[in-house]
Amino acid sequence: MADVQTLNTVAVGTDPVTDRISGPRGAKPRPKLSRRNIFIYGTLIVVAAYYLVPLYVMVVTSLKGMPEIRLGNIFAPPVDITFEPWVKAWATACTGLNCDGLSRGFWNSVQITVPSVIFSIAVASVNGYALSNWRFKGADTFFTILIVGAFIPYQVMIYPIVILLREIGLYGTLWGLVIVHSIFGMPILTLLFRNYFSSVPEELFKAARVDGAGFWRIYFVIMLPMALPIFVVAIIIQITGVWNDFLFGVIYTKPDTYPMTVQLNNIVNSVQGVKEYNVNMAATILTGLVPLFVYFVSGKLFVRGIAAGAVKG
Amino acid sequence: MQSVSIRDLTLKFGALEVLKSLSLDIEDGEFLVLLGPSGCGKSTLLNCIAGLLDISDGQIFIKGRNVTWEEPKDRGIGMVFQSYALYPQMTVKGNLSFGLKTAKVPKDEIDRKVARAAEVLQIEALLDRKPSQLSGGQRQRVAIGRALVRDVDVFLFDEPLSNLDAKLRSELRVEIKRLHHRLKNTMIYVTHDQIEALTLADRIAIMRNGIIQQLASPNEIYNRPVNLYVAGFMGSPGMNFMEGTLTGGGPDGGPQLRFGSTSIPLDRYPFAADARPEKVIFGIRPEHVSCGPAAADEPFSADVEIEVVEPMGADTLVWAILDGKEFRFRVDGHSDLDEGDHVRIGFDPARASIFDAGTELRL
Ligand SMILES: Nc1ncnc2c1ncn2[C@@H]1O[C@H](COP(=O)(O)OP(=O)(O)OP(=O)(O)O)[C@@H](O)[C@H]1O
Ligand SMILES: [Mg+2]
Numbered sequence: 242m243a244d245v246q247t248l249n250t251v252a253v254g255t256d257p258v259t260d261r262i263s264g265p266r267g268a269k270p271r272p273k274l275s276r277r278n279i280f281i282y283g284t285l286i287v288v289a290a291y292y293l294v295p296l297y298v299m300v301v302t303s304l305k306g307m308p309e310i311r312l313g314n315i316f317a318p319p320v321d322i323t324f325e326p327w328v329k330a331w332a333t334a335c336t337g338l339n340c341d342g343l344s345r346g347f348w349n350s351v352q353i354t355v356p357s358v359i360f361s362i363a364v365a366s367v368n369g370y371a372l373s374n375w376r377f378k379g380a381d382t383f384f385t386i387l388i389v390g391a392f393i394p395y396q397v398m399i400y401p402i403v404i405l406l407r408e409i410g411l412y413g414t415l416w417g418l419v420i421v422h423s424i425f426g427m428p429i430l431t432l433l434f435r436n437y438f439s440s441v442p443e444e445l446f447k448a449a450r451v452d453g454a455g456f457w458r459i460y461f462v463i464m465l466p467m468a469l470p471i472f473v474v475a476i477i478i479q480i481t482g483v484w485n486d487f488l489f490g491v492i493y494t495k496p497d498t499y500p501m502t503v504q505l506n507n508i509v510n511s512v513q514g515v516k517e518y519n520v521n522m523a524a525t526i527l528t529g530l531v532p533l534f535v536y537f538v539s540g541k542l543f544v545r546g547i548a549a550g551a552v553k554g
Numbered sequence: 555m556q557s558v559s560i561r562d563l564t565l566k567f568g569a570l571e572v573l574k575s576l577s578l579d580i581e582d583g584e585f586l587v588l589l590g591p592s593g594c595g596k597s598t599l600l601n602c603i604a605g606l607l608d609i610s611d612g613q614i615f616i617k618g619r620n621v622t623w624e625e626p627k628d629r630g631i632g633m634v635f636q637s638y639a640l641y642p643q644m645t646v647k648g649n650l651s652f653g654l655k656t657a658k659v660p661k662d663e664i665d666r667k668v669a670r671a672a673e674v675l676q677i678e679a680l681l682d683r684k685p686s687q688l689s690g691g692q693r694q695r696v697a698i699g700r701a702l703v704r705d706v707d708v709f710l711f712d713e714p715l716s717n718l719d720a721k722l723r724s725e726l727r728v729e730i731k732r733l734h735h736r737l738k739n740t741m742i743y744v745t746h747d748q749i750e751a752l753t754l755a756d757r758i759a760i761m762r763n764g765i766i767q768q769l770a771s772p773n774e775i776y777n778r779p780v781n782l783y784v785a786g787f788m789g790s791p792g793m794n795f796m797e798g799t800l801t802g803g804g805p806d807g808g809p810q811l812r813f814g815s816t817s818i819p820l821d822r823y824p825f826a827a828d829a830r831p832e833k834v835i836f837g838i839r840p841e842h843v844s845c846g847p848a849a850a851d852e853p854f855s856a857d858v859e860i861e862v863v864e865p866m867g868a869d870t871l872v873w874a875i876l877d878g879k880e881f882r883f884r885v886d887g888h889s890d891l892d893e894g895d896h897v898r899i900g901f902d903p904a905r906a907s908i909f910d911a912g913t914e915l916r917l
Contacts, residue, residue: 442637444639447635448639448640450627451631452700454652
């Protein structure tokens with residue numbers, strides 16, 4: 242080791258010992274308030290405020306009584322906190338003939354969303370798996386058609402589907418809407434799964450085939466456990482998409498089976514009586530609660546899934 | 555008995571004909587290496603044997619049974635891939651037993667087979683780990699084990715060692731050889747590493763553009779390549795090639811090769827073909843050339859000027875000029891040759907290879 246030391250001495254300078262003690266060492270210090278940090282955090286704060294201020298206004302308004310709202314200061318925190326508007330929005334607000342609030346719409350939406358999500362993801366994941374791994378005859382054509390389908394504007398298909406649903410007797414029912422959502426979710430979900438499964442090394446699939454596994458065994462035992470992050474992504478996309486849908490809900494269901502979004506619209510836009518802003522705000526927040534909840538619970542997984550797709554795809 | 559037999563196998567990807575009417579017989583217990591440049595169709599051939607690709611034409615027999623239309627699992631083959639291809643979410647044990655579980659083998663038998671394979675490959679301590687917790691060498695052992703537990707007739711290896719570093723590669727190479735001695739299964743092994751090919755193979759098949767150029771023992775391929783392509787492909791650094799003319803009138807009246815002002819007597823060369831074309835290509839391996847005092851004893855010797863000396867540890871590669879042409883030869887590791895020196899080199903033309911310049915076939 243001695244000669245290494247001498248080499249260092251020659252290279253560093255006249256007095257290596259003091260150099261070593263006083264010179265920079267360890268992690269480079271960074272100023273807390275650099276221009277860069279101010280810029281980054283400034284931007285983040287502005288963007289966060291942009292989204293949070295309206296939410297704040299909604300929350301405080303929904304907790305005020307009507308007299309307080311008439312004072313006109315929308316930013317002021319509520320003086321008398323009341324949950325009356327929330328109860329009303331959920332249970333007694335009137336839409337047309339029914340006066341049972343959003344609760345009916347909520348359960349309708351649940352009954353629409355759950356089967357739509359399960360059905361469309363089950364089919365799309367098998368589609369994606371078959372398209373990327375089994376390369377059956379006509380696979381490319383099939384995929385092209387599916388993707389073209391994703392680019393056709395919904396409006397073009399609305400009326401043909403009305404006729405179709407009427408013919409099979411599902412027009413105006415929840416199941417009709419489930420079918421519609423499953424069909425319209427199919428292209429994007431299939432694309433998502435196909436890309437994910439394409440990023441799985443082909444040799445893994447070959448190894449499983451040599452090991453004797455068939456179509457379903459490879460899907461369930463090999464591919465499915467590997468694809469969990471992408472399933473989470475698909476579930477989130479589909480839940481928020483179906484829950485937030487308004488157009489299909491209005492068209493393909495009847496007042497009894499309206500999803501929550503349509504009912505929300507009817508409450509907010511009802512022309513009879515005074516506009517109850519507090520009830521409207523509460524109803525809106527209630528409707529948005531499900532996607533919000535989904536994001537909070539699975540946000541981390543969602544990001545991870547998107548990242549997994551991005552890196553490998 | 556033939557273990558694997560391929561008859562007129564043709565495979566096309568669309569319009570691209572990757573394998574062209576290829577026929578190949580592999581003996582029971584033989585270790586066959588498929589060697590060739592990237593894209594020549596080695597993996598494709600292996601996938602066809604495994605049943606992972608639908609062939610366009612031809613037949614495949616394994617153990618005398620026509621398996622052309624059979625599923626991979628019914629062919630009695632096991633396959634080991636370059637990327638290991640272990641199931642990431644399963645433990646090593648899960649990986650080893652997956653094939654057996656799929657075949658609905660009873661549980662105690664699975665345990666017994668897994669334990670035996672683990673013992674053979676020395677991975678007993680790793681059975682409960684996930685593949686991500688293993689080193690490259692360990693992963694490849696597990697991949698081999700996956701073929702081992704299934705008691706297959708034929709092992710197919712697709713560049714199994716390419717992802718490993720040099721030291722591990724040579725270790726595992728010996729282990730594969732040991733495994734072959736122990737199991738005596740038929741093994742077909744794809745590589746583009748010549749050392750692997752020469753050390754492992756009973757026979758080597760050199761492939762180019764979907765056609766087998768030569769199928770012979772490593773010794774034969776190395777010393778008696780059938781054509782110019784095989785001669786140039788095998789060996790690193792490659793053979794020295796000299797274009798020349800074949801004439802009579804050598805010493806003892808035998809044939810001789812002339813290029814520039816040099817003539818090489820060929821009376822000791824074992825001509826295999828009767829044809830004596832005028833234009834030929836003469837090839838001699840760098841390691842068959844001697845240098846210094848020993849050169850004078852060789853049937854042919856000449857003076858060369860040294861251009862570059864490349865010490866490579868065990869030996870030294872010398873780039874020189876022979877009659878205006880580049881000429882490489884190998885000397886031992888501690889030679890004191892220097893750039894610019896003039897030395898005498900010599901070789902025995904009997905160890906050379908001569909090819910017809912037109913057909914590129916060996917004479
Ligand atoms: N699925 C495919 N579709 C179209 N062409 C393919 C496909 N797979 C392989 N090829 C082509 O077939 C030829 C042979 O490929 P193959 O993978 O057998 O080569 P290889 O000899 O194994 O090469 P390497 O040493 O790089 O692995 C190549 O030209 C390749 O481009
Ligand atoms: Mg290959």
